[in-house]
Amino acid sequence: MVHEITEKESINEWFSKRTWSVSGNRVGAGEEDVIDTKAERVVFPRDTEEVSQILSSLPPSQPVAVVCGGHSSSNTSTVAVANAVVVDLQNLNSVSVDEEKMEVTAGGGVTFRSLAEAVGDADGALPIGTGDTVGVTGYLVNGGISGYFGRRLGMLGQRVIELTFVTADGVIKILSPSSSSDEDSTLFNSVLGAGSALGVVTSVTLKMESGSSFQSGGQVIVPCGTQDSAKRFARLALSFLRDSVLPDESVSMELVVTADFTCISTFIFYDSFKFDPISYVNPIRDAATAGNVPIVVDNVTQWNTWLEAASCLWPIIKEMKGNPLVRMDHSMGTTTYPDDDLLNFIANEWIGGVPLEDASQSIVEIRTLGGAALSGEKLPSGNCSSLVFADMIIAYDANGKSVDERRSIKNSVDCVVSLAREQKDVQVDFSATHSQADDPPVTTARDRGIEIFGSEVKYEQIRHAKQKYDAKNRFQCHPFTSFLS
Ligand SMILES: Cc1cc2nc3c(=O)[nH]c(=O)nc-3n(C[C@H](O)[C@H](O)[C@H](O)COP(=O)(O)OP(=O)(O)OC[C@H]3O[C@@H](n4cnc5c(N)ncnc54)[C@H](O)[C@@H]3O)c2cc1C
Incomplete structure (x- = not known):
């Protein structure tokens, strides 16, 4: 049985623990003094199979929000939307290092402190973000950048050699840059900037650089x-x-x-x-x-x-x-x-x-x-x-x-x-990791998509992936909500 909470009081308690900050657009407008989650229930899978079971057992139109570190500045996934099932990945928290291959594998709920400590112990280096409690996959699937290490080590997404991904209907896919089909290698690339709109990343393997x-x-x-x-x-x-x-x-x-x-x-x-x-x-x-x-x-x-x-x-x-x-x-x-x-x-x-x-x-x-x-x-x-x-x-x-x-x-x-x-x-506000997704739009959806995904080609790639892997828009609690559905 997958552990879950359904009582409103417990869900609100969960929300206040798991939400690092609340959006200034909500409290700043003075309309909402108390910010609560809209989640209908919160589930705590322990592995990829349980994530898959959860997704395949839900009605196709039920929204699902995914929480890793809970640091989204607009509370996309912790506030979620009405009737949403929140998948909290906190139990997918393992980190394992293969020192010989200089690879590290992190579960979908790992935060930067444990990843950094494991990488440091192995005398490795990765282009990570600055916050220790920020979610590794929450950063990765939205194109996170490292101000300190990016110029030498690239983006974290550029160091992914394999990821485990669960689609909206519960299909488990192992993706890598050399995935056997073109569709899968394009999906792999898409997940590394827009994954929060496409499915659930339950684990990621990264190539470390030497310390x-x-x-x-x-x-x-x-x-x-x-x-x-x-x-x-x-x-x-x-x-x-x-x-x-x-x-x-x-x-x-x-x-x-x-x-x-x-x-x-x-x-x-x-x-x-x-x-x-x-x-x-x-x-x-x-x-x-x-x-x-x-x-x-x-x-x-x-x-x-x-x-x-x-x-x-x-x-x-x-x-x-x-x-x-x-x-x-x-x-x-x-x-x-x-x-x-x-x-x-x-x-x-x-x-x-x-x-x-x-x-x-x-x-x-x-x-x-x-x-x-x-x-x-x-x-x-x-x-x-x-x-x-x-x-x-x-x-x-x-x-x-x-x-x-x-x-x-x-x-x-x-x-x-x-x-x-x-x-x-x-x-x-061209950066998914550094903008307010709940700001009112100032450009067309298309222009916004081109800005956030970096080019027209990438915007079209993501639109295509969304249609193919999440046509019913199950994943609607992400930084791209206002222009991608
Ligand atoms: C103190 C601090 C320091 C920061 N430093 C940096 C930095 O140096 N560089 C940078 O680029 N950003 C930085 N950020 C921004 C941060 O990377 C983003 O807010 C990031 O999206 C937060 O991820 P999270 O998992 O903590 O949040 P969450 O709110 O849990 O997730 C954010 C979004 O990603 C989705 N998501 C999370 N995990 C998964 C998954 N496994 N599969 C699919 N979707 C998922 C969620 O549904 C949500 O839409 C920082 C933020 C803070 C608060």
């Missing part, structure tokens, strides 16, 4: 104190990011601005980096001097292993909480080198215009991408082709915030995102 692909890494931390000061420092840091880091694929840089206007410049030096890391970042020190702001941490070689770098944000993310924590994610990115106007916009508006003081758990991140992620196998994800990627995670504790305050935060954020759309040569 020696990572040379060293660390941070320069500059508490700027005020938004104006953070804007000035960030503008200089962004010039360094574009002019020195972007052309050099042996290093990556991420500039994070926190809600108290601390600017954290993180550098990851890969095995091919040939310079002295300490003097390489002199322009960041110069930017602090020019802005008359202190440097409180200056240690760009503080991490000696891939795992130390991969886990550096875990303690900070652990402190992000609320009752509930409210969140809105947005992104903008370029496929070419950004010009001065765009860097000015990022400093003045993307950093300077968002309500960081009011949403006190927010962060703004600007990262270098490209490199292996760009040159590798094309996945159906806008994340693939980005060179400079700026996102904002606007987050605050709902407790104690009035409806007007919440609405004002949401309006300020919406305003900056609209301004971003007016910039030239930039894509906005």
Whole structure:
């Protein structure tokens, strides 16, 4: 018997445990003070066969929502839709490593902490995301990107060598890049950017890189104190990011601005980096001097292993909480080198215009991408082709915030995102992992699909896969709901 919960009270308890944050669009509009799940029941399969049994036993029109880590910014699968059966994959939590082949296999419910620890123990490396509690498959099936490791190791999806996939009617498929039929190899590729709309991934095998692909890494931390000061420092840091880091694929840089206007410049030096890391970042020190702001941490070689770098944000993310924590994610990115106007916009508006003081758990991140992620196998994800990627995670504790305050935060954020759309040569909210799926559409479904899946060809590929594998739209709780059914 598959364990399940059906009592409304237990389902609500499950919801509050499994939902990391609630969408700022819901509480920000002031319409919903208490956010609940619409799920009719929640089931907890223990293996692929049980997932298959669940799906094949349900009426074809019954919606199914899949939960891995529960971090979707718009609560696509934990809030779900009326009559939905939620398949919570938390029991599919095994991780096994084949050190000889440098492969790691993770169950569909594994989160990044256990994957990272197993990979680190094997002296391996993977392009993982920054949050330890984020679901590995939830990241993978929506085209997740690694700001720290993507330039050297590509996207996680580009490292998948096999995945187990269950279709809407319960058929189990083992997919790989060399699947025997063209249909299956196209499905394999489709799952790595749009899998949340197509079926359930119950396990994934990834090719690790050697831990020696990572040379060293660390941070320069500059508490700027005020938004104006953070804007000035960030503008200089962004010039360094574009002019020195972007052309050099042996290093990556991420500039994070926190809600108290601390600017954290993180550098990851890969095995091919040939310079002295300490003097390489002199322009960041110069930017602090020019802005008359202190440097409180200056240690760009503080991490000696891939795992130390991969886990550096875990303690900070652990402190992000609320009752509930409210969140809105947005992104903008370029496929070419950004010009001065765009860097000015990022400093003045993307950093300077968002309500960081009011949403006190927010962060703004600007990262270098490209490199292996760009040159590798094309996945159906806008994340693939980005060179400079700026996102904002606007987050605050709902407790104690009035409806007007919440609405004002949401309006300020919406305003900056609209301004971003007016910039030239930039894509906005093109990333399935860094946008609000519950935002009202601003373009046609087709244009949205092309943006999110990265090209017209990929959009058509996903539409075709949706028709073929989920024509009845059983899987409708995913980031693509507004334009793919
Ligand atoms: C602190 C934090 C750090 C983050 N860092 C990064 C980062 O560095 N890079 C990045 O790209 N993103 C990052 N993200 C965004 C994150 O990758 C996405 O929100 C991701 O989709 C969350 O996956 P999840 O499994 O935790 O969430 P869930 O809400 O459980 O799942 C998200 C979506 O994927 C579907 N899904 C989940 N598992 C499966 C499965 N096995 N089969 C089919 N569908 C499935 C769900 O139905 C849902 O629609 C971060 C988010 C947070 C909160």
